[in-house]
Amino acid sequence: MRIPLDHDSTVPLYQQIETYLRQNIISGKLLPETRLPATRQLAEKLGVSRITVTNAYAELESEGLIYSREGSGTYVSPPVSSATSPAHQAEILWPLWQHGLETDDDLPQHLRPDQISQQTVHPNPIIFSGVGDPRQFPIKDFGKAIQSVIRRDGQTAFKYGGFDGGYRPLRRTISHVLATQGIQANPDNTLITAGSQQAIALVCQLLLKPGDVILVEKPSYNLALELFQTCHLNIVGVSMDEQGMQVEQVETLLQQYHPKLIYTMPNFQNPTGVCLNGPRRRMLIQLAERYNVPILEDEFVGDLRYNGRVQPAIKALDQNGTVIYIGTFSKMLMPGLRAGYLVADGPVFDRLVSYKRVSDLTTSTLIQRALDEYVTIGRYQTHLRRSCRRYRQRRDAIITAIKQYLPTVHFNPPQGGLFIWLELPEQVSSLALLPLAMQEGVGFSPGSNFFIHRTEGERYLRLNFATHTLEDIEVGIQRLAVAMRRLH
Amino acid sequence: MRIPLDHDSTVPLYQQIETYLRQNIISGKLLPETRLPATRQLAEKLGVSRITVTNAYAELESEGLIYSREGSGTYVSPPVSSATSPAHQAEILWPLWQHGLETDDDLPQHLRPDQISQQTVHPNPIIFSGVGDPRQFPIKDFGKAIQSVIRRDGQTAFKYGGFDGGYRPLRRTISHVLATQGIQANPDNTLITAGSQQAIALVCQLLLKPGDVILVEKPSYNLALELFQTCHLNIVGVSMDEQGMQVEQVETLLQQYHPKLIYTMPNFQNPTGVCLNGPRRRMLIQLAERYNVPILEDEFVGDLRYNGRVQPAIKALDQNGTVIYIGTFSKMLMPGLRAGYLVADGPVFDRLVSYKRVSDLTTSTLIQRALDEYVTIGRYQTHLRRSCRRYRQRRDAIITAIKQYLPTVHFNPPQGGLFIWLELPEQVSSLALLPLAMQEGVGFSPGSNFFIHRTEGERYLRLNFATHTLEDIEVGIQRLAVAMRRLH
Structure with a gap:
C-alpha cells in the first residue's frame, strides 16, 4: 500500500494516512473485508513511527470503517446496511409500539461536524468546526492529575459519590472561579453536570x-x-442584531406566548459570535422578574474575550433566583471530559439535584476529582491567557482572509469566542455551497443548522476560527472562495 | 488532638481518623471554624503516614464537613443552614415560578447509603450497603489503561466523539461479552450510556x-x-415470590392497566436477590409480544452466580425487538466510572441514540477508551471468577451468621449477586430498628426504600454481603441482633 505523505504539511501524518484510507474505503477502492497491512509493516514502509499508523487505524476503527480481529489483523468493515444482527435484517417485523418511532422524523437532521468530515474525499480538508483547539488541551498535565488522584484517593475515586450535587471540593473551586466574574456561587448552589x-x-x-x-x-x-x-x-425565536437578542421585542412575546423559559447565550453566542449589550441584559432580567419567567443563561465561552468591554453575567444581576446559570470547562479545556456545572438559587436547585440523580446518579467521580486536582485559579487564568492570545491572532487572520478573498460576504467582527458568522450574497445557499466546498477541501456548519425553520438560515454559515493555524485559515478561506466562484 | 487508633482493626486507619473527626464535628465537639492540625503534624503525632491523614481530610471535605483555605489550613465547615450566599438567606422571596417546586414533596425521600453512614456516631460502623467491594476494584490496572490511552490517542481521547452511540471499539467489546451470554448484540444495536x-x-x-x-x-x-x-x-407493582416476579398475574394487569413498559431485573434482583425462573421468562416475553408492550430488562449483576443454573436473558429469547436490555460494568468494576450500555433492536434504537445525544452529547471519551483498553474478555472472566469466589464465601458467611444470631428472621438464600433480603418478625419495623442498629454500629437499607407504598416494606431490610470481610459480616450480624433485642 503506497500512501502519499507530505512531511512538510501542518496536517499531522496520522491524519494524512487516515484521510487516504477513509477516502479509499468510502469510494470503494478498498473493498469490505480487505486486510490492511500490520501497523509495524506499514510504518516501516512509510518511514513513520508505528504509533502514527496505530493512531490512524484507531480513528478509522472508532468510525466503524475498519475493525480488528484478535490475533488476525485489521480489516475493512462491511457496509453499514448489512449489519450482522438478524434484528437488522429487513424482513423483521418490529413490534407495533415501535412503529410510531419509525416515522417520527419531525426532528431536523443537523449536519454534525463528524458527518461533514466523513463526507470529504479531499486529502487534506480544513474543517472550520469543533470547539477549542485540541492542540491546546493540557493532556499531559491532566494525565498527571488523574494519576495523582488515583494515588491519593485510591478506591474512593472509583466509588459513587457526591449525590448531593457532585464532588464538593470541585464545586468550591468552580465557585471561586465564578466569584472572579461577579457571580455569587458556593458549593450549595452549584451542581456538577455531564457538560x-x-x-x-x-x-x-x-x-x-x-x-x-x-x-x-x-x-x-x-x-x-x-x-x-x-x-x-x-x-419561539427572538431576532438578533449586532448587540445580541433584540430584547425590545421580548415583552410582546411574553404577553403573547406566556413562555415558561428564556434560553440565552449572552456572550459570543453560538453561532453568531455576538454579545448582548449591558442595557439589554438589565432589561431582560427585569422583564423576566415582572413576567415570572426563569432565564437559562448559557455561558459558552465568555472568558475568551479579545477586545471590547466585559459585561456582567445576567446571573450577576440576579437578586432573587430568576436566573439559572450554566457553564462548562469543555471549551477551555477538554470537551471529551464531559463536565459542566449549573448555579441556581432557591427551591429549584434541590429539584435539579434530584433530577440529576435519577438521570445518571453522578458524573464520573474520577473525572470530577481529577478536574479539581487540575483546575486551580492560577492555572485556569494562565490557560485562558494563552488561549486568548492564540485565538485572537486566528480571529484577526480569518477576518483579513475573508475581506481579501470573500469581499461579497457580510459579517460582524466577533470580539471573542470561537465563531464568525457569515452572511452570503443574495441567492447563494450555504447548503448548495457545502458539497462544492468539500470538494475543494474546506468545511463549515451551514446556517440552517441553527434555525428552527431551516430555510431562514440558508444564506448563513458558521466558521470556527479557533482550531486551525494561521496558514490553514488563509488556505481554507481561499478554498471557500474557489467554491463560491464555482457556484455562480 | 488525640485520636484513638486501632492498628489491628480491619478498618483502614484513614477511616478511623475520618470517623473520629466526623463524630466530633456532628456532635458539635469540634466547633465551626475550628482549625484542624496540618496533615504533616497530625500524621507525626499519630504515627501514621501523611497520606493517611490526607485521605481522611479529603473524605470529610468531600462531604462538606471541613474545608481548606489556600495557604491557611483546614477548618470545620459552618453548619449547612447558614450558607453564605445571600440567595440562601431566609428573607429572600423566590420568584413565583419556584413556589410549586418548593412544596412538591410527592417524591419519597429514600435513605441513601451516604446519608446512613453520616448518621452514625459509632467509631467503626459496618454498613451493609454499596455495590461491589471497592477493595476488588482494579484501580492500578485501570490507571495504567488511562495512561496508555492518553499516550496512544493523545488529543483524540479528550475530544467529543461517538455521537452515533459511543466509542465503537468499546461497543464491539461489549457485544462480544454479551455474545457469551447468548445475546445477539453488535456495535450497531449497542449504545454507551452514563451507567x-x-x-x-x-x-x-x-x-x-x-x-x-x-x-x-x-x-x-x-x-x-x-x-x-x-x-x-x-x-403498578407485581408481587414476587422466590421464583421472581409472579408473571401469572401479569396478563390481568396488562388488560386492566394497559402499561406502556414492563421493567424487570430478572437476575439476583435488587433488593430481593431472587431470579426469575425459566418458564416465567418465556411467559413474560410472550405476554409482552401479545399485548404489544416493551420489556426493559435490567441486567444488574447476572454474572455473579455462586450456584444454581443460569437462565437465558429475556433479551436472548427476543425475536422481534420487544426487549431493551441494559447492563453496566459498574457492579463488576468501578461504579464511579459511570459507564453502562443498552442493547435495542429496531427503530427504537436510533431514537435512543438521539435522546442520549441531546441529554449529554456523549459519555466521557477518555473513560470509554480506557474501559475498552482495560476490558478484554479474558480479563473480564478472570475478574468475574475472582469476585464470584470471594462473594460466594461472604454470602455463605452471612447466611450462617443470620441463622445463628437472628433465628427469628426469614430469608431466601440468594444464588448470586450482592444482596440478601430479610423479613423481620411480625411487628418489628426496619425503620424503627435502623437508629438502634446505627448506635450499635451496623447499617442496612430499610425495606421501605424499595416500595412505592413505603409501609409495605416496613418488615423488610436489605443487606449487601459483598463489601465486607468474613469477620466484619459476623460482627455486623451480631450487632444487628443486639439492636433487635433492644427493640423488643
Whole structure:
C-alpha cells in the first residue's frame, strides 16, 4: 500500500494516512473485508513511527470503517446496511409500539461536524468546526492529575459519590472561579453536570412539559434546539442584531406566548459570535422578574474575550433566583471530559439535584476529582491567557482572509469566542455551497443548522476560527472562495 | 488532638481518623471554624503516614464537613443552614415560578447509603450497603489503561466523539461479552450510556409520558422507582415470590392497566436477590409480544452466580425487538466510572441514540477508551471468577451468621449477586430498628426504600454481603441482633 505523505504539511501524518484510507474505503477502492497491512509493516514502509499508523487505524476503527480481529489483523468493515444482527435484517417485523418511532422524523437532521468530515474525499480538508483547539488541551498535565488522584484517593475515586450535587471540593473551586466574574456561587448552589448539555436538559425536564413555549435567540445553538424539539417544546425565536437578542421585542412575546423559559447565550453566542449589550441584559432580567419567567443563561465561552468591554453575567444581576446559570470547562479545556456545572438559587436547585440523580446518579467521580486536582485559579487564568492570545491572532487572520478573498460576504467582527458568522450574497445557499466546498477541501456548519425553520438560515454559515493555524485559515478561506466562484 | 487508633482493626486507619473527626464535628465537639492540625503534624503525632491523614481530610471535605483555605489550613465547615450566599438567606422571596417546586414533596425521600453512614456516631460502623467491594476494584490496572490511552490517542481521547452511540471499539467489546451470554448484540444495536441509570432514564423519556402506567416488580430497585416517580408515571407493582416476579398475574394487569413498559431485573434482583425462573421468562416475553408492550430488562449483576443454573436473558429469547436490555460494568468494576450500555433492536434504537445525544452529547471519551483498553474478555472472566469466589464465601458467611444470631428472621438464600433480603418478625419495623442498629454500629437499607407504598416494606431490610470481610459480616450480624433485642 503506497500512501502519499507530505512531511512538510501542518496536517499531522496520522491524519494524512487516515484521510487516504477513509477516502479509499468510502469510494470503494478498498473493498469490505480487505486486510490492511500490520501497523509495524506499514510504518516501516512509510518511514513513520508505528504509533502514527496505530493512531490512524484507531480513528478509522472508532468510525466503524475498519475493525480488528484478535490475533488476525485489521480489516475493512462491511457496509453499514448489512449489519450482522438478524434484528437488522429487513424482513423483521418490529413490534407495533415501535412503529410510531419509525416515522417520527419531525426532528431536523443537523449536519454534525463528524458527518461533514466523513463526507470529504479531499486529502487534506480544513474543517472550520469543533470547539477549542485540541492542540491546546493540557493532556499531559491532566494525565498527571488523574494519576495523582488515583494515588491519593485510591478506591474512593472509583466509588459513587457526591449525590448531593457532585464532588464538593470541585464545586468550591468552580465557585471561586465564578466569584472572579461577579457571580455569587458556593458549593450549595452549584451542581456538577455531564457538560452544559446535561444542565440544559435537566432544566427542561424539570421546568417544561411538552407543548410549553420557550423563547430562544434566533439563530441559536443547534444542540439546544435539537433538545427542545426532542422535548416537544414550542420554540419561539427572538431576532438578533449586532448587540445580541433584540430584547425590545421580548415583552410582546411574553404577553403573547406566556413562555415558561428564556434560553440565552449572552456572550459570543453560538453561532453568531455576538454579545448582548449591558442595557439589554438589565432589561431582560427585569422583564423576566415582572413576567415570572426563569432565564437559562448559557455561558459558552465568555472568558475568551479579545477586545471590547466585559459585561456582567445576567446571573450577576440576579437578586432573587430568576436566573439559572450554566457553564462548562469543555471549551477551555477538554470537551471529551464531559463536565459542566449549573448555579441556581432557591427551591429549584434541590429539584435539579434530584433530577440529576435519577438521570445518571453522578458524573464520573474520577473525572470530577481529577478536574479539581487540575483546575486551580492560577492555572485556569494562565490557560485562558494563552488561549486568548492564540485565538485572537486566528480571529484577526480569518477576518483579513475573508475581506481579501470573500469581499461579497457580510459579517460582524466577533470580539471573542470561537465563531464568525457569515452572511452570503443574495441567492447563494450555504447548503448548495457545502458539497462544492468539500470538494475543494474546506468545511463549515451551514446556517440552517441553527434555525428552527431551516430555510431562514440558508444564506448563513458558521466558521470556527479557533482550531486551525494561521496558514490553514488563509488556505481554507481561499478554498471557500474557489467554491463560491464555482457556484455562480 | 488525640485520636484513638486501632492498628489491628480491619478498618483502614484513614477511616478511623475520618470517623473520629466526623463524630466530633456532628456532635458539635469540634466547633465551626475550628482549625484542624496540618496533615504533616497530625500524621507525626499519630504515627501514621501523611497520606493517611490526607485521605481522611479529603473524605470529610468531600462531604462538606471541613474545608481548606489556600495557604491557611483546614477548618470545620459552618453548619449547612447558614450558607453564605445571600440567595440562601431566609428573607429572600423566590420568584413565583419556584413556589410549586418548593412544596412538591410527592417524591419519597429514600435513605441513601451516604446519608446512613453520616448518621452514625459509632467509631467503626459496618454498613451493609454499596455495590461491589471497592477493595476488588482494579484501580492500578485501570490507571495504567488511562495512561496508555492518553499516550496512544493523545488529543483524540479528550475530544467529543461517538455521537452515533459511543466509542465503537468499546461497543464491539461489549457485544462480544454479551455474545457469551447468548445475546445477539453488535456495535450497531449497542449504545454507551452514563451507567445503567441513564439507560433507564432514556427509555422512560422516549417511551413514556406523565400518567402512563409502568409495571415493576414489587419490591424494586429504589433509584428506578425514584426515576419513575420523577417522570410522574403510574407505577403498578407485581408481587414476587422466590421464583421472581409472579408473571401469572401479569396478563390481568396488562388488560386492566394497559402499561406502556414492563421493567424487570430478572437476575439476583435488587433488593430481593431472587431470579426469575425459566418458564416465567418465556411467559413474560410472550405476554409482552401479545399485548404489544416493551420489556426493559435490567441486567444488574447476572454474572455473579455462586450456584444454581443460569437462565437465558429475556433479551436472548427476543425475536422481534420487544426487549431493551441494559447492563453496566459498574457492579463488576468501578461504579464511579459511570459507564453502562443498552442493547435495542429496531427503530427504537436510533431514537435512543438521539435522546442520549441531546441529554449529554456523549459519555466521557477518555473513560470509554480506557474501559475498552482495560476490558478484554479474558480479563473480564478472570475478574468475574475472582469476585464470584470471594462473594460466594461472604454470602455463605452471612447466611450462617443470620441463622445463628437472628433465628427469628426469614430469608431466601440468594444464588448470586450482592444482596440478601430479610423479613423481620411480625411487628418489628426496619425503620424503627435502623437508629438502634446505627448506635450499635451496623447499617442496612430499610425495606421501605424499595416500595412505592413505603409501609409495605416496613418488615423488610436489605443487606449487601459483598463489601465486607468474613469477620466484619459476623460482627455486623451480631450487632444487628443486639439492636433487635433492644427493640423488643
